[in-house]
Amino acid sequence: MHPIPPRLQHGPFTRTDALSAGITSRMLQGRRFVRIHHGVWRHADHEMTADDWISAARLALPEGARLTGITRLQQLGLDFGPRRPIRFVVQGDLHLDLDGVFLHRTKRLPPTDQVGVTVAAAYLSYCAHARVIDAIKVGDWLLHHGHTDAAAIRALALSGLWRHGADEALWILEHLDGRSRSFKESELRPILTFAGxxxxxxxxxxxxxxxxxxxxxxxxxxxxxxxxxxxxxxxxxxxxxxxxxxxxxxxxxxxxxxxxxxxxxxxxxxxxxxxxxxxxxxxxxxxxxxTFGTQWELLFGSVSAAVGPRRDRIRRSAPRGAVS
Known part of the structure; x- marks a missing residue:
């Protein structure tokens, strides 16, 4: 039986990696390996971590795909929100269906860094899908730990109001306070204020x-x-x-x-x-x-619902062909 190099035993790898280590395509079909995505594999005995799933998605996606949304924010140490689907954004009209991965397509990528999109850009993306109370908790956490600031979020949103989450982020900024030291403090404050x-x-x-x-x-x-x-x-x-x-x-x-x-x-x-x-x-x-009427109910619904349907907002100028 062909020995398996240690580097193929402890994380996801590509078919190219396997071939360079002497593992043939036929061997990959055996019991010792498990296919994760097209062209991406792991050893059968390896238990995938959250970071491994992200690495596997990176290997299956084109090089230009960048982490975004809650997944990007979790890379900062944020212990909140779902770990799946893993959220990426890619420029262009690319269609890929990867298990456990949400691939957002855009005509123009937001600012990026060595990890993914910038923190401010990831927060915009998160606000597009989040509940109001959760967006407040996450936003407070980001501000409190100095990962971004209100000015950076506002500037990015205003620079591209056509982007998914831009209007939502501008709306939620009015409810953030970086002095909160815990998620529960950030949850408690709007419970009081949204009740009036x-x-x-x-x-x-x-x-x-x-x-x-x-x-x-x-x-x-x-x-x-x-x-x-x-x-x-x-x-x-x-x-x-x-x-x-x-x-x-x-x-x-x-x-x-x-x-x-x-x-x-x-x-x-x-x-x-x-x-x-x-x-x-x-x-x-x-x-x-x-009071526990409309304003109160907004707190437990999506930020998008609080802002209102996109089709009812003032039309924004967007890059031709933009899909986000």
Missing amino acids: LANPEVNVAVPVGEEVTLIGDLVYAAWRTVVEYEGSHHQEDREQYNADLDRYALFRSGDQQYVQVTKERIARPKILVGEVYRTLLKGGYDGPPP
């Missing part, structure tokens, strides 16, 4: 005593109210749990109201909004009560 409550400050200092301040997750300073998200580690880690007891004692001593929020409470968003509203009222809040 005032927009809170994010991760700002709250004075609770003489020369003593705490950083509050979401702060309504005018009504002395803080909304705090507590992840599961706040209950599981005894040191953290006791630190939280001290923290909330300081809030009380500083005459600050607070609402503690867990993932279970976020799962019942209308009840949560009502609790925050009642707490604000105790602090003198005179804004309107929350």
Whole structure:
């Protein structure tokens, strides 16, 4: 039996790679190998990782295909969103049907880097398909970690309003805040604002005593109210749990109201909004009560639906023959 070189045992490879290693086309048809895509194979004992699937797609696609959308953003360390289909964009009218791969076609590629399209371009692509609440979470994460900024996203969108996701990204920018430190904070904030409550400050200092301040997750300073998200580690880690007891004692001593929020409470968003509203009222809040109508429903639908159908928007100038 012909020995298999190590480089063919631990990841996807092409038929050319196999031939150069002495593995014939007939051998590839045997039990030791598994076909992934046309012309792309793996060893039967190799378990594919997320990176392997991307590598396999790259090998099957033309050299000009670039990672885009959520797949490109996940290369930054983003632990959110589906891993499949793997999203690529290619310039031209190329038609390829690869299992687990979505190939977007465009007349003109957006800006690219060594990984795929740029982060701003990938975010535009993501906004074209994402729910509003998810686009806010991902956008906050990108801004918070310095992977891009609002100016770069806005400039790219305005430079090509015909692009898929450009209008959506411009709309969602008004709802992003890079000061959010977690996905749950980014989820909590729009739950409150899309219900019609005032927009809170994010991760700002709250004075609770003489020369003593705490950083509050979401702060309504005018009504002395803080909304705090507590992840599961706040209950599981005894040191953290006791630190939280001290923290909330300081809030009380500083005459600050607070609402503690867990993932279970976020799962019942209308009840949560009502609790925050009642707490604000105790602090003198005179804004309107929350509503759960059209604006609220936008939060859980697609950004595209919030912006409106493309055919109903003002016609944009686009490169002739553009398909995206």
